[in-house]
Amino acid sequence: MFTTLINWLDHRAGIRSLLSAMLLEGIPGGARWRYVWGSCLAFVFSIQLITGIMLMTAYSPSASQAWNSVHAIQYKMDFGWLIRGLHHFGSQTMMVLIALHMLQVVIAGAHLPPRELNWWLGIGLLSVTLGLSLTGYLLPWDQKGYWATMVATNIAGTLPEIGEEVRHQAVGGPDYGNYTLTRFYALHVAILPLTLIGMLVAHVAIFRRHGVTSTENKQGLVSNPENEHAKGTEPFWPRQAFYDMLACMVVFGIMLGMVLYGFAHKVTPPPHEDGSEPNLYEKIARYGVEGKGAELDASADRNTANYPARPEWYFLFLFQLLKYFPGDYAIWGTVIIPNGVMMILFLLPLLGFGPVRKLGHFVGIVFLTVLFVMVGLLTLKALDDDQPEGILGGIMKTGDEETRKKEKEKAEKFQHDVHEAEIKAKRACQLAMGGTHVEGGHVLLRNDPYTTGNLLFQGKCGSCHNFSAGKDDKFESWKGGKSASDLGDYASFEWIHELLKNPGKDTHLGLVKLRVLDDDKKPKVDAKGDFILAPAKGMINWRKGIDDAQARWRESEDADVKKKVAQQNDELEVIAKWLADQRHPKDKRNKELAKQGQAAFELGRNKCKNCHVLEGTNGAGEDAPDLTGYGSTEWIRSMIMRPMHGSRYGEKNNMPAFRDQEAPGALKEFRDLNPTVTDKQIQFLTDVERELIIRWMIRDYRPVFGGAPIR
Numbered sequence: 001m002f003t004t005l006i007n008w009l010d011h012r013a014g015i016r017s018l019l020s021a022m023l024l025e026g027i028p029g030g031a032r033w034r035y036v037w038g039s040c041l042a043f044v045f046s047i048q049l050i051t052g053i054m055l056m057t058a059y060s061p062s063a064s065q066a067w068n069s070v071h072a073i074q075y076k077m078d079f080g081w082l083i084r085g086l087h088h089f090g091s092q093t094m095m096v097l098i099a100l101h102m103l104q105v106v107i108a109g110a111h112l113p114p115r116e117l118n119w120w121l122g123i124g125l126l127s128v129t130l131g132l133s134l135t136g137y138l139l140p141w142d143q144k145g146y147w148a149t150m151v152a153t154n155i156a157g158t159l160p161e162i163g164e165e166v167r168h169q170a171v172g173g174p175d176y177g178n179y180t181l182t183r184f185y186a187l188h189v190a191i192l193p194l195t196l197i198g199m200l201v202a203h204v205a206i207f208r209r210h211g212v213t214s215t216e217n218k219q220g221l222v223s224n225p226e227n228e229h230a231k232g233t234e235p236f237w238p239r240q241a242f243y244d245m246l247a248c249m250v251v252f253g254i255m256l257g258m259v260l261y262g263f264a265h266k267v268t269p270p271p272h273e274d275g276s277e278p279n280l281y282e283k284i285a286r287y288g289v290e291g292k293g294a295e296l297d298a299s300a301d302r303n304t305a306n307y308p309a310r311p312e313w314y315f316l317f318l319f320q321l322l323k324y325f326p327g328d329y330a331i332w333g334t335v336i337i338p339n340g341v342m343m344i345l346f347l348l349p350l351l352g353f354g355p356v357r358k359l360g361h362f363v364g365i366v367f368l369t370v371l372f373v374m375v376g377l378l379t380l381k382a383l384d385d386d387q388p389e390g391i392l393g394g395i396m397k398t399g400d401e402e403t404r405k406k407e408k409e410k411a412e413k414f415q416h417d418v419h420e421a422e423i424k425a426k427r428a429c430q431l432a433m434g435g436t437h438v439e440g441g442h443v444l445l446r447n448d449p450y451t452t453g454n455l456l457f458q459g460k461c462g463s464c465h466n467f468s469a470g471k472d473d474k475f476e477s478w479k480g481g482k483s484a485s486d487l488g489d490y491a492s493f494e495w496i497h498e499l500l501k502n503p504g505k506d507t508h509l510g511l512v513k514l515r516v517l518d519d520d521k522k523p524k525v526d527a528k529g530d531f532i533l534a535p536a537k538g539m540i541n542w543r544k545g546i547d548d549a550q551a552r553w554r555e556s557e558d559a560d561v562k563k564k565v566a567q568q569n570d571e572l573e574v575i576a577k578w579l580a581d582q583r584h585p586k587d588k589r590n591k592e593l594a595k596q597g598q599a600a601f602e603l604g605r606n607k608c609k610n611c612h613v614l615e616g617t618n619g620a621g622e623d624a625p626d627l628t629g630y631g632s633t634e635w636i637r638s639m640i641m642r643p644m645h646g647s648r649y650g651e652k653n654n655m656p657a658f659r660d661q662e663a664p665g666a667l668k669e670f671r672d673l674n675p676t677v678t679d680k681q682i683q684f685l686t687d688v689e690r691e692l693i694i695r696w697m698i699r700d701y702r703p704v705f706g707g708a709p710i711r
């Protein structure tokens with residue numbers, strides 16, 4: 001039955017001769033393990049083709065959607081992590097295999113005549129493969145690829161005479177952006193792969209014309225016909241085929257191992273709507289959420305300052321080379337040395353003619369070995385430069401104390417930027433699990449309280465205020481504040497309770513200085529026209545009064561009076577609880593607590609009412625903040641926008657007002673309302689930035705889009 005089928009196929013399509021041409025090719029000198037590299041390369045390339053075509057079905061090559069689509073492949077598409085992971089590590093594997101293949105070829109002397117044409121094709125293949133890596137790096141449109149490619153195209157722009165034109169062509173216009181992606185995509189999925197396939201077919205065909213380069217077959221079968229049936233030709237099948245297959249499997253195993261080890265950021269997927277756990281299939285199909293597969297950095301954002309850009313590891317040596325040729329000498333690093341090396345590689349086979357062949361072979365081996373060692377050293381040095389203490393125990397660090405110190409600072413700064421970029425990358429991947437933005441993935445991060453809100457707080461508020469991390473927080477506390485309260489736990493029960501017990505603490509009012517008012521309740525100025533400041537004493541003096549009263553009560557003989565100390569402490573605790581409840585909307589507040597809190601707030605001995613207004617309480621409200629809705633987003637918002645308002649700190653206020661100055665007339669209106677406000681007291685903060693800071697403060701980490709209200 002089977003034989004009949006084969007016979008039929010053979011008659012119609014001639015598969016027997018096809019198969020035997022493929023499998024029974026003779027190998028002079030017999031099968032060898034060292035012949036496997038070429039097959040491995042072809043194998044990995046075919047994986048790249050297959051996974052690449054699969055990726056094309058889900059990838060969207062536009063600046064706004066590229067990152068979103070890669071994120072979906074990595075985290076949401078079934079087995080997307082596996083396909084992308086294999087493609088990613090496939091490209092790196094090809095680099096390693098090409099190096100091994102080249103080394104093997106030169107050691108065997110297979111680059112020498114009559115095989116020089118194939119060596120040249122090989123160099124062409126190497127260049128095309130490098131081109132594929134370079135173009136592929138940009139496609140996810142993440143920060144890593146974006147900035148590395150920007151560096152690469154800028155380097156191209158520095159070439160003399162033709163530089164600008166080369167850059168213009170590579171970038172697809174005057175500016176780096178969406179068209180660059182289009183261009184790189186066309187190169188990556190069509191032009192370069194088709195070129196590579198064409199060259200590869202020629203490479204294999206020419207290879208088979210001369211056969212492997214063993215001692216028995218140095219000159220190639222064709223040029224040396226009497227060699228044709230030289231001793232020991234062994235058919236490709238089964239031994240060499242088996243070696244090749246086994247090597248391919250090992251290579252594949254290593255690639256798969258890298259994918260399964262996982263270099264991506266872990267994310268938490270949204271829970272199933274019905275609350276059920278993912279089943280086994282779903283778990284494996286979306287293994288990307290566990291960090292399996294290739295890394296995905298945050299979406300490209302051209303507004304990023306100081307992104308720590310580095311090329312892929314196999315281009316690091318070039319990056320390092322450039323460092324040694326600053327300024328006008330740059331052309332040595334960009335053009336002369338790299339092209340010189342390519343030229344020498346190209347000319348190597350010419351040393352194989354005539355009597356110099358033996359020497360030529362030797363020179364080839366030495367040159368390639370030295371080249372690889374140099375590349376390795378440059379790569380290591382590039383890694384070394386980025387580590388403050390260096391790699392390998394710092395043996396590569398050279399130079400005098402001064403330069404070393406400078407280099408160390410640079411590396412520390414770099415590592416700091418890397419750390420920050422990593423936090424953002426992880427956050428970006430997580431945020432996009434809840435949906436992406438049509439304008440691009442970067443919009444999520446720009447409007448993310450957790451990352452951007454934190455940085456804004458540090459930049460805008462952090463010179464005065466501290467921000468302590470709570471026990472559930474994953475970020476580090478901010479400790480740069482010098483002249484105001486710690487807002488990390490602002491208006492929580494604990495914060496308020498502490499304020500009532502110990503208002504002079506540095507986390508509360510201890511660092512705060514307020515303006516001193518004259519008899520007309522206007523801020524006093526000194527001879528130079530600066531405002532006179534004095535420590536905030538309202539609450540501190542109040543507490544002194546409470547302490548004095550409690551001391552007297554403690555000393556009293558009357559047991560009932562003595563009990564008042566404990567009673568008052570309980571009352572203050574209830575007040576703190578009740579004030580902490582004011583941040584919630586009215587209908588969500590605790591009614592029982594409201595009754596008790598209000599009563600304690602109004603009690604003569606606690607005195608709150610003497611100074612503070614709180615909705616429903618008829619207080620004096622002269623010089624102290626109105627505590628209505630205390631700690632709510634509205635309360636904080638008005639503190640940020642108009643801290644000099646009578647319901648906040650009034651004329652005593654010493655905190656600047658943060659306003660969006662973009663709306664026409666906005667500033668004039670504000671000035672008319674607050675005639676004593678100076679220019680220094682008004683700082684620029686957009687509405688979205690303000691909401692980001694508020695969400696950061698109240699730990700509501702949902703992204704802000706277009707100033708949508710909080711809660």
Ligand code: HEC
Pocket residue numbers: 457460461462463464465483484485486487490508512513514636639640643649652653654655656658693
């Ligand atoms: C120049 C220093 C300074 C900066 C910058 C500053 N503040 Fe203040 N902040 C103060 C001072 C001083 C007070 C005390 C009350 C006052 O002076 O009005 C205060 C009070 C507050 C309060 C009331 C709680 C308290 O401690 O009394 C909040 C809330 C607040 N600031 C939030 C912010 C936010 C948010 C930012 C950033 C957008 C910010 N502040 C920037 C100095 C500053």
Ligand code: HEC
Pocket residue numbers: 496499500509514536537538539540542572575579601606607608609610611612623624625
């Ligand atoms: C003598 C007047 C006075 C009394 C009495 C008083 N306060 Fe205050 N309170 C102030 C002043 C003034 C401030 C502004 C900061 C300062 O100068 O200490 C303040 C600040 C506060 C703040 C911080 C507001 C912010 O910026 O976040 C809270 C909360 C507060 N008081 C609660 C109370 C409670 C509760 C009571 C009663 C148990 C009370 N105060 C009694 C005058 C008073």
